[in-house]
Amino acid sequence: xxxxxxxxxxxxxxxxxxxxxxxxxxxxxxxxxxxxxxxxxxxxxxxxxxxxxxxxxxxxxxxxxxxxxxxxxxxxxxxxxxxxxxxxxxxxxxxxxxxxxxxxxxxxxxxxxxxxxxxxxxxxxxxxxxxxxxxxxxxxxxxxxxxxxxxxxxxxxxxxxxxxxxxxxxxxxxxxxxxxxxxxxxxxxxxxxxxxxxxxxxxxxxxxxxxxxxxxxxxxxxxxxxxxxxxxxxxxxxxxxxxxxxxxxxxxxxxxxxxxxxxxxxxxxxxxxxxxxxxxxxxxxxxxxxxxxxxxxxxxxxxxxxxxxxxxxxxxxxxxxxxxxxxxxxxxxxxxxxxxxxxxxxxxxxxxxxxxxxxxxxxxxxxxxxxxxxxxxxxxxxxxxxxxxxxxxxxxxxxxxxxxxxxxxxxxxxxxxxxxxxxxxxxxxxxxxxxxxxxxxxxxxxxxxxxxxxxxxxxxxxxxx
DNA sequence: TTAGGGTTAG
Numbered sequence: 001x002x003x004x005x006x007x008x009x010x011x012x013x014x015x016x017x018x019x020x021x022x023x024x025x026x027x028x029x030x031x032x033x034x035x036x037x038x039x040x041x042x043x044x045x046x047x048x049x050x051x052x053x054x055x056x057x058x059x060x061x062x063x064x065x066x067x068x069x070x071x072x073x074x075x076x077x078x079x080x081x082x083x084x085x086x087x088x089x090x091x092x093x094x095x096x097x098x099x100x101x102x103x104x105x106x107x108x109x110x111x112x113x114x115x116x117x118x119x120x121x122x123x124x125x126x127x128x129x130x131x132x133x134x135x136x137x138x139x140x141x142x143x144x145x146x147x148x149x150x151x152x153x154x155x156x157x158x159x160x161x162x163x164x165x166x167x168x169x170x171x172x173x174x175x176x177x178x179x180x181x182x183x184x185x186x187x188x189x190x191x192x193x194x195x196x197x198x199x200x201x202x203x204x205x206x207x208x209x210x211x212x213x214x215x216x217x218x219x220x221x222x223x224x225x226x227x228x229x230x231x232x233x234x235x236x237x238x239x240x241x242x243x244x245x246x247x248x249x250x251x252x253x254x255x256x257x258x259x260x261x262x263x264x265x266x267x268x269x270x271x272x273x274x275x276x277x278x279x280x281x282x283x284x285x286x287x288x289x290x291x292x293x294x295x296x297x298x299x300x301x302x303x304x305x306x307x308x309x310x311x312x313x314x315x316x317x318x319x320x321x322x323x324x325x326x327x328x329x330x331x332x333x334x335x336x337x338x339x340x341x342x343x344x345x346x347x348x349x350x351x352x353x354x355x356x357x358x359x360x361x362x363x364x365x366x367x368x369x370x371x372x373x374x375x376x377x378x379x380x381x382x383x384x385x386x387x388x389x390x391x392x393x394x395x396x397x398x399x400x401x402x403x404x405x406x407x408x409x410x411x412x413x414x415x416x417x418x419x420x421x422x423x424x425x426x427x428x429x430x431x432x433x434x435x436x437x438x439x440x441x442x443x444x445x446x447x448x449x450x451x452x453x454x455x456x457x458x459x460x461x462x463x464x465x
Numbered sequence: 466t467t468a469g470g471g472t473t474a475g
């Protein structure tokens with residue numbers, strides 16, 4: 001047998017870049033030699049680049065245990081120092097997966113890799129906390145900034161401004177904007193993007209357009225396609241679709257601005273809402289001419305239009321087929337939209353069929369899927385199936401919305417309801433024992449005294465668990 | 466590329 005073919009560290013990076021499957025990439029990374037050599041070889045000299053590639057591939061695929069293994073392996077390498085950017089990525093992978101503790105842990109460990117930590121990874125951490133929905137943590141990290149060695153930059157303020165707008169406080173966003181200028185930190189196009197989007201989202205179109213003018217005149221920052229997409233969405237949401245279309249025509253003439261699928265997705269959704277489905281084809285053709293490929297969001301906008309506005313479910317399914325033909329994978333939102341559409345039409349059986357079919361189609365139902373279908377079943381009075389679905393939900397760790405719980409309990413209340421509601425509440429409370437009082441409040445008044453007693457007994461049993 | 470826009474539900 002011939003010796004193992006030699007693979008250079010450079011070649012390994014090349015192969016890793018090509019390998020789309022993260023598990024296979026990891027296999028390749030762990031065994032860079034094609035076959036096991038007879039004698040123990042010298043340790044493979046992994047390049048910093050191949051660590052970057054494999055860590056990012058694993059992080060994107062949310063294979064965190066494997067990613068941590070490789071990080072650990074990298075921590076004992078002495079031939080190079082990893083770049084801070086890699087840790088920024090790791091932090092944001094955890095943020096996207098809504099895992100605040102590992103994100104924080106990754107940030108704290110940067111120095112142990114002999115890598116200098118700067119405001120960049122701090123910014124990544126702030127942003128990860130936004131993704132985790134933990135706005136309070138953003139606040140506390142920001143307050144502790146003085147104790148750290150960092151000086152905030154434009155990006156720090158952009159994240160903070162974003163957090164302020166998410167918490168619904170435009171006033172706070174403006175305060176931060178002022179503070180930024182006092183500190184002579186120049187606002188970037190992203191700063192204005194966040195503010196314009198927040199203004200549009202609060203129906204303050206006039207202010208949004210004024211800010212767009214100011215950013216050019218006062219700050220010398222040119223609006224980009226992000227800014228215009230927010231403005232177009234704002235116009236669409238205030239029944240000014242024609243103005244939105246005019247604005248788009250104006251931007252087309254600007255050679256510096258490259259339109260993208262996001263802008264078209266916004267317009268396509270708005271056309272459906274306005275009952276102008278017929279014009280959508282023309283927009284799809286325009287995209288094609290400009291070399292802009294429709295993405296999942298574009299298709300989802302069409303699915304939403306067909307389900308919500310046209311009630312044309314065959315057409316919605318045809319969009320799914322079209323996606324497959326164009327190599328675009330439907331995501332959980334694609335399915336949730338159709339399921340919600342069916343439920344609204346009380347066609348819960350159709351909704352249920354699609355739900356059952358999701359795993360085969362390569363998509364895992366999420367919290368929204370379960371909540372939507374559960375509510376649909378409750379609305380249709382299909383309480384038996386709703387109960388079964390509830391069990392499955394709870395098993396997966398998903399809690400239904402309070403409104404649908406109420407509908408469910410209302411629906412099954414009556415003679416012997418305690419027996420039927422009890423187990424369901426029991427499983428609900430398992431999710432979150434602290435929430436027991438909430439459920440108790442929810443059913444009080446709906447059940448008669450003896451039934452309530454049965455439910456409370458179930459809860460008592462729970463508390464002892 | 467550390468930050469901003471677009472499509473569900475609630």
